[in-house]
Amino acid sequence: MTNGLKGARAGRGWSQDRLVYEMRRLAEQRLIDIASVASLKTYVSEWENGRRTITDRYASILRPLLGVTDAELRGTAVPQEMQTDGYAELLNRIDAAGNLGESLVPSFLAQTELLRTMDRQMGAAGLVDQMAGHVAAMEDALTFAVLEGTRKPIAAALAGASTLAAWQALDAGAVDRAWRSYEVAKKAAQDAESPLYLAHAMGEQAYVLAEAGRPQLAIELVREAQRTQRERQSLRLRAWLASTEAELCAAAGQELEARKALERATSLLPDDGEVRDAEMLSIFLNADHLARWRGNVLVKLGDGSAIEELYASLGGVDASFVRAGAGLHCDLTQAHLARGEVEDARLHLQRARLLANRTGSVRYRRRVESLVENSGW
Known part of the structure; x- marks a missing residue:
């Protein structure tokens, strides 16, 4: 079966020689013993042509280098966990999920915040495994949470983490993973009955459409996000969505609409000295951030x-x-x-x-x- 190594390498703009160099460098940093340069060149060629299977040792190096999941690297579907026979295990997992609201949800949120900080400082490529495991743990918890009072805090945590995972995937060039992660985030936001997380996920997902060559559909999606229970959205989120609309309109050559959206963003942004949205920490937007965004729109x-x-x-x-x-x-x-x-x-x-x-x-x-x-x- 073919694998996604060649596409991921090309997305980085790397030659096979550059990939070998980066593999050697990372292996030295992590004290991992790998093959010689000459052997690695052969391996890479054979991996990309499907003549050699990527072993777990090399996959653990390639994933953080290229910012891909194991399934994307190998070109295979993610194997599903085998179903356990009997009710005892099911009840154990339901009971464990029932305790999450007071125990693990704060830990989930703290882990998301750590990954968000690492992402904006160092980039998403080296966080693929951690992010995938983090989101999977919350999806699993939500699957076995029965009562609404238990499900809502887990779903809200999942919505925030999945939106971050989607943006990281988009930055890494993994468009399909980004789209699917946004769909997970939107579904989780609906489970959490959170119009803020839903609108934010829709706003970011619009960038996928724009970059895929559907600018008008992207604009329509972000406008729909702004209409999603507008009365329950925070002012900073509304300013963020208006700025997103301005950028997308500018990219589509719709100057009047872009300028109107910029004016709306400026009028909506709270003058409270804060950087982040108190109701949703995914949103970073103050006067300095908006100035940068305005410059981006004006350049376009x-x-x-x-x-x-x-x-x-x-x-x-x-x-x-x-x-x-x-x-x-x-x-x-x-x-x-x-x-x-x-x-x-x-x-x-x-x-x-x-x-x-x-x-x-x-x-x-x-x-x-x-x-x-x-x-x-």
Whole structure:
């Protein structure tokens, strides 16, 4: 059976030699004994052609390097756990799930927060196994939770974690996994009766549609998210959704709609000095973040004032948002190119490439390469 190694490698923009180099480097860091460079080159070729099976030892190196799950790497369906015969095991799992509300749910939330912090600082590629296991544990708990009072807190925790897993998958170029994770998040949000988590998942899922070449459908989805029990949505979430609509409209060339959405986001954003949404910690948005977003939208619209917005936000955004920094430097590259300021554009492009490589972001690496291609460098 063929495997997904070649596609994942190509998504990184790596040659087979680069993959071998990165495998050796990671193995040395983790003190794992692997084959020589010459042997690895043969292995990679045979893995990609289906002539050799990827062993667990090498899969444990390739997954974090490429930001893929085991099923995506090997091109196989995830094997389902064998069903246990009898009622005793079923009742044990139901009883265990019944105790989660007061015990494990806070631990689930803390683990999601840790993974979110690691993701924005280091990127998603090395977190695939941890994220998949984390989400699977919550899905399993929800499966065996019977009463509504037990199910709701688990479902809310799952909604937040699945949305994060989906965004990580999208950043790693695993589009199918991203889409499916958003569907899990939406279903969990509905189980939790949380319009906030549902609207957020819909808003992020719109990016999948936009990048797949369905910009109008993406805009319609984020607008539907804004209509999803609007009266129960927090102001910061509504500002976030309006900003998302502005970005998607700008990318689709709908200037008037983009500017209207930006104005709405500005008017909705609370002036409370906070960075995160108290009701949903997945949302990070304050005046500095919005300035960066506004600059991104203006760049897409070809507005010359974008560069002032971008430089203003450059010093204001938290340095721990490393991946977001890659996007900001891409925007600055594009803004300088529009003004014919080639040397400034080159400097920001180099910084964007460095940050994209540092976080393993396939999305931003593609944008960097697109900027290189469009500039003729």
